[in-house]
Amino acid sequence: MIVKYGGNAMKSAELRRAVAGEIAALRAGVPVVVVHGGGPVIERELAARGIASEFRGGLRVTSPDAMNVVEMALAQLNKQLSQDVGAAVGLLGRDSRLLVAEVLDPALGRVGRVTEVNADLLRTLLGAGITPVVGCVAVGPDGEALNVNADTAAAAVAGALGEGIVFLTDVDGVYRAYPDPDSLAPHLTRAEAEAGIRGGWIAGGMIPKVRAALDALDAGAPFAVIASGMREGVLAAAARGEAGTRLTP
Ligand SMILES: Nc1ncnc2c1ncn2[C@@H]1O[C@H](COP(=O)(O)OP(=O)(O)O)[C@@H](O)[C@H]1O
Numbered sequence: 316m317i318v319k320y321g322g323n324a325m326k327s328a329e330l331r332r333a334v335a336g337e338i339a340a341l342r343a344g345v346p347v348v349v350v351h352g353g354g355p356v357i358e359r360e361l362a363a364r365g366i367a368s369e370f371r372g373g374l375r376v377t378s379p380d381a382m383n384v385v386e387m388a389l390a391q392l393n394k395q396l397s398q399d400v401g402a403a404v405g406l407l408g409r410d411s412r413l414l415v416a417e418v419l420d421p422a423l424g425r426v427g428r429v430t431e432v433n434a435d436l437l438r439t440l441l442g443a444g445i446t447p448v449v450g451c452v453a454v455g456p457d458g459e460a461l462n463v464n465a466d467t468a469a470a471a472v473a474g475a476l477g478e479g480i481v482f483l484t485d486v487d488g489v490y491r492a493y494p495d496p497d498s499l500a501p502h503l504t505r506a507e508a509e510a511g512i513r514g515g516w517i518a519g520g521m522i523p524k525v526r527a528a529l530d531a532l533d534a535g536a537p538f539a540v541i542a543s544g545m546r547e548g549v550l551a552a553a554a555r556g557e558a559g560t561r562l563t564p
């Protein structure tokens with residue numbers, strides 16, 4: 316199973332360790348690949364250097380200078396998460412060409428779209444009982460780093476391995492009337508999700524997440540669930556279809 320977590324599921328060291336605990340419990344029965352982002356950490360490191368960020372369509376416009384900071388920030392976070400998870404190895408896209416990408420749109424600078432995943436490397440590590448922890452930096456056609464939205468990077472990994480994916484965030488899933496918790500949708504079809512985006516009740520960071528979940532299904536993932544990283548037992552429950560919002564074709 317692929318577990319994606321990002322900024323909202325690592326707001327504190329306590330939450331980060333709770334998620335790591337969930338992963339450690341799950342992998343006793345199911346091999347797990349972790350894919351992570353870290354938007355807030357990137358933001359902090361850019362701000363510390365006086366580099367302002369602009370987002371277009373939920374993606375950070377990434378200059379070469381910003382890319383250096385993104386890679387540095389995610390590399391450090393990657394090692395911390397790998398340590399949290401234990402029996403793990405932390406990797407970015409440059410390692411054995413784990414994530415290869417093309418430039419998504421020159422107007423966004425060094426932002427990538429994943430075109431290849433080194434699934435053999437992931438399978439080798441899993442076969443040795445090691446949990447891969449993958450940061451969302453890919454290698455581009457020029458051999459330099461590209462910044463990939465972590466939800467889309469995770470979807471590419473799930474597609475390449477043909478395994479299910481759980482996106483952990485700070486809400487229980489997709490709400491039909493956000494933020495009313497009683498409006499949580501346990502299931503959402505592609506048509507309903509597209510209608511939600513058009514209708515505006517799926518908004519902000521939930522748009523790329525829902526789209527990444529649908530992309531993962533298109534690429535061959537058997538299931539895609541969006542769930543809260545703050546609930547105990549969430550990963551096992553999500554895999555059983557008993558937590559979060561499950562996207563269906
Ligand atoms: N219909 C909705 N249901 C749930 N959350 C929504 C919805 N529409 C927008 N959101 C927002 O999406 C956020 C999750 O996306 P994001 O902040 O990008 O997560 P992450 O950083 O974990 O990847 C929620 O915190 C919420 O503010």
Ligand SMILES: CC(=O)N[C@@H](CCC(=O)OP(=O)(O)O)C(=O)O
Nearest residue numbers: 321322352353354374375464465
């Ligand atoms: C291109 C692009 O926008 N990349 C993201 C990568 C990190 C990410 O996606 O982190 P979360 O999972 O915490 O959102 C960024 O620079 O913020």
